[in-house]
Amino acid sequence: MAGANPGNEWPPREWFGKFYLADLHVHSRYSRATSRDMTVPTLARVAREKGLALVGTGDFTHPDYFRELSEYLVPAPEEGLYVFRDDPEGVRFVLSAEVSNIFSQGPYRNRRIHTLLLAPSLEVVREINLALSRLGDLSADGRPTFGFPVKKLVRLLREISPDIAIIPAHAWTPWYSVFGAFSGFNSVEECFEEETEHIWALETGLSSDPEMNWRISALDRYTLISNSDAHSPAKLGREANAFWYPMSYPALLSALREGNLAFTVEFYPEEGKYHFDGHRSCGVLFSPAETRAHGGRCPVCGEPLTVGVMHRVEELADRPEGYRPPGKPLSVHLVPLEEIIAEALGVGPQSKRVKRTYRQLVDLAGSEFALLLEKPLSELASFVPEKILEGIRRVREGRVYVRPGYDGVYGVVSIFGGEEEETTAEAPRQQSLF
Ligand SMILES: [Zn+2]
Ligand SMILES: [Zn+2]
Structure with missing residues (x-):
């Protein structure tokens, strides 16, 4: 399989114990296309299995879910956070x-x-x-829709409390985001105008990582965060943030304002189905540079190519690929444990063997993040099968093979699939793709 070998950033050992992992964006079962299991008790249990210490409730605007939150949650010892009443020592919730x-x-x-x-x-x-119930139907969906400009939302929320964080979500997705190719703006200022100063952070979403956002100098002043946007328990924590202790709502706000978090946990954005440009039916997969070299047209059929997220980033970028602004949190790319196990065993990620192995390993290690991120490989070697251990090692080192998605075709991240191309592994992120 063709693929780049992107390398990875990794937190130093002495940081462990000083940060905690948080996933701030999830949905409840009151949102469209969301699992019926997305409830407070399940979120509390699954977040613990994943290794998250703090998780968003999701959907606090929904009247029925808000009633559930008021029943299930009691204040945590940490200011501004909550716990599930039946698990008071467990995972913390942020509204x-x-x-x-x-x-x-x-x-x-x-x-x-x-x-x-x-x-x-x-x-x-x-x-x-x-306030919002006067402006739209909050019970229609866990994620309600309004017809007024988003800057007016900022003004309204600021009048209620200056401690509400307002974060543009999945900032690059084509259809529903601040920079989206079909829906968005070219800058945060164009969108939020006089309310821009109240925007402290941007969610990079699954389709972009900090490396892509670092290429736009206008984004340097924003804290980049990453969340799962999970619609089912299994997806919880697939992206996350490592904030420094101590944990509290005020400390979380100041981390968002000042950008002083340890790192974000990232998906490989290449996995998204609109990462690169191309034509699915013509079998043409292009980088943005190749698309430009061909005048935006498909060399097979002559029609305009379908342009992806990376192309949109490059339209707004004023820095070359690989630029790293000083003082930014680390960008740590992971592959979900189930996918590592599936590839090591040579079976599908939904298979019973994968589920069983996942459960055994998480029980032994304490959490998924303990396996992927925290425990030294030497310690894991005592209970993790050799090939899975090698998979975890390669993920930590970024020695994976990435074939970007394009024109509706999902990208592929493979740990063992690119063995024969290992000699090209030193090449920088894009040049070895094709
Ligand atoms: Zn969304
Ligand atoms: Zn074509």
């Missing part, structure tokens, strides 16, 4: 929601932006919900 604004603003028609919200207390959430 979170996502809203959708579809609007026109000045010359900009038909903008569609999703925004992640974090709130400091159930009392503040009650006020938010009261």
Whole structure:
């Protein structure tokens, strides 16, 4: 299989114990296309298995779910956070929601932006919900939709509490994001205008990683965060943030304002089905540079190529690939443990053998992140089968093979599939792709 060998950034050993992992963006079963299992008790259990210490509730705007949150959650010892009442020593919750604004603003028609919200207390959430219920139907979906500009949302929330975090969600997805090719703007300022100063952070989403965002100098002032946007328990923590202890809502806000987190856990953005450019039916897969070299047209059929997320990043980029601004959190790329096990065993990720092995290993190690991230390989060697251990080693070192998605075709990350190409493994991220 063709593939780059991207390498990886990795937290130094002495950081362990000083940070905790948080996934701030999830959905409840009240959101469309979401698993019925997405409830507070299940989130508490699965977040612990994953190794998350803090998880967003999701969907606090939904009236029925808000009632559940008020019943299930009690204040945690840490200011502004909550715990599941039946598991008071367990995972902490932060009140979170996502809203959708579809609007026109000045010359900009038909903008569609999703925004992640974090709130400091159930009392503040009650006020938010009261205000928003006058402007849209909160019970229609766990992620409600409004018809007014998103900057007006900022103003409204700031009037309720200055401690509400307002974070543009999955900032690069084509259809519903601040920079989306079909829905968005060219800058945060164009979108939020006089409210821009209240935007502290951007969620990079599954389709981009910090490396892509670092190429745009205008984004240096924003804290880049990563969350799962999980619609089912298994997806929890597939992207996450490592914040420094101590944990509290005020400390979380100041980390978002100042950008002082340890690292983010990233998916390989190449896995997304619109990462690169191309034509699926013509079998043409191009980097943005190759698309430009061909005048944007397919060399097989002559029609315009379908342009992906990387191309959109390059349109706005003012820095070359590989640029790293000083002082930014590390960008740690992981592959989900189930995928590592599946590839090591040579079976599908949904197979019973994978589920059984996953469960055994997580029980022995304490959590999925303990296996992927925390425990030294020498310690894992006592209970992790050799080939799975080798998979974990390669993921940590970034020795994986990545074939980008394009024109609706999912990309592929392979740990063992590119063995014969190992000699080209030193090549930088893009040049060895084809
Ligand atoms: Zn969204
Ligand atoms: Zn074509």
